[in-house]
Amino acid sequence: MNEYLNAYLDKVDRYLKTMPASERADIINEIKSEMVELETQDQLTPGQIIERLGDPKELAGAYLGESISKSTAFSFKKLCSVVAFYSFAGAGSLFVLPITSVLGVGFMFSGILAPVAGLIKAFGYLIGMEVPWVSFQFGGYAPHPYLAFLFSVIVGILLFAAGWGSWKITVKFVRFITKNKFQKSAYN
Amino acid sequence: MNIDEWKSQIRRGTLEFCILAMISNQDRYGYEIMSELEKWPILSAKESTIYPLLRRLLKEGFLSSFWQDSAEGLPPRKYYSMTENGREYLRAMSVEWENLINAVKAMST
Numbered sequence: 530m531n532e533y534l535n536a537y538l539d540k541v542d543r544y545l546k547t548m549p550a551s552e553r554a555d556i557i558n559e560i561k562s563e564m565v566e567l568e569t570q571d572q573l574t575p576g577q578i579i580e581r582l583g584d585p586k587e588l589a590g591a592y593l594g595e596s597i598s599k600s601t602a603f604s605f606k607k608l609c610s611v612v613a614f615y616s617f618a619g620a621g622s623l624f625v626l627p628i629t630s631v632l633g634v635g636f637m638f639s640g641i642l643a644p645v646a647g648l649i650k651a652f653g654y655l656i657g658m659e660v661p662w663v664s665f666q667f668g669g670y671a672p673h674p675y676l677a678f679l680f681s682v683i684v685g686i687l688l689f690a691a692g693w694g695s696w697k698i699t700v701k702f703v704r705f706i707t708k709n710k711f712q713k714s715a716y717n
Numbered sequence: 718m719n720i721d722e723w724k725s726q727i728r729r730g731t732l733e734f735c736i737l738a739m740i741s742n743q744d745r746y747g748y749e750i751m752s753e754l755e756k757w758p759i760l761s762a763k764e765s766t767i768y769p770l771l772r773r774l775l776k777e778g779f780l781s782s783f784w785q786d787s788a789e790g791l792p793p794r795k796y797y798s799m800t801e802n803g804r805e806y807l808r809a810m811s812v813e814w815e816n817l818i819n820a821v822k823a824m825s826t
Contacts, residue, residue, distance in 0.1 A: 556772070558784075559747060559795045563764060566748035569791065581764070588765045595769035 531575040534564050537585055544589030556592060625702055633695035640689025647681025650674045728762065732770065734814060735760055737799070737807045740780065746794040747771065771797060779803035 538557050545553045560582070567573045567581065582588060646663045653660035654674035665677035672680060732754070739745060739753060751767055754760045774780045774797075781800050784793045799807075 555795075556768075558792070559768060560764075562746075562792050562794055563748050563751075563768070565792055570748070570752075583763065583765055591765040591769040592772060595773040 530561070530564070533575045533579060534561075537579055537582070538564075540585035541589045544586055545592060547593070560588075626699060629695045629699040629702065633692050633697075633699055636688050636692025636695060638692070640685045640687070640692055643685035643688060644678070644682045647678035647685075650681075651678035724759065728760065732760060732762060732766070733774070734807075734810050736767070736770065737774070737779065737803060737810070740797050741799045741804065741807055744796045744798040746796050748794075750797075774803070777802075779806050 538561060541560060542553060542557050545556060548556075564578050564582075567578050568575075573581065647665065650660050650663040650665065651674045653663075665672060665674075665680060671677075735754065736750060739750060745753075747764075747768060750771070751764065754762060754767070771780065775782055778800055779802055780797045782795055782797050784795050786793045
């Protein structure tokens, strides 16, 4: 087939790229068949055929216009928004939720554990007992057990606050997703 | 006076009726339908009208299609044939068409 006609078909094919491949191939084959009929039966030149068929964009647009009626255009839009939403929520569930929820629980647990450990150390010192499995150290500096208890309470509060913050983010994120989901399904 | 806009409005619904009527008599392929319509200036339409219209009728289940080899050296042709739904649709259209013709006659005479 003539290269101009093939180039024309390629253009139409490109404009139809939102359609399924099988349907696109069927359309292109039918236009190709029409071209050959025009060439052999009507004795038209490739230039005349292209002029007759008109702008490839318009021809492709006519197919898209007939196949996407108003209701399916709406559902196509809906599909796009659904895909966009789920890929966002999906990525969020993949990264945000595990991190914030694990951090939240971990920090809060540590926040409670630290002052408890400090208390054990201080109490052990009070009754004259060494507790080797609890130690408070900033690099090489190990404070007096009483002071260590004070530090452990401060660190515990900080850790607990960090955990609480992460937990809040988790809850807000979950709420954000479900709210969006509800709104989307309420509209459609 | 420009009557083209009105003609294209008239043509829009009429084409669907004519194409279905044509295919109900025998299986047809696109170029054949185009050539048949071209015999009547009021009905003659571009490829970008007819082919997408055929595709819509196909999708709506009024037509079915099949590819068939034509003469040697030529690519296969896509034939359209009537479905039972299509026949029913055409029957209903014929009734409305009669109503329309009678109404137009009654108004203009």
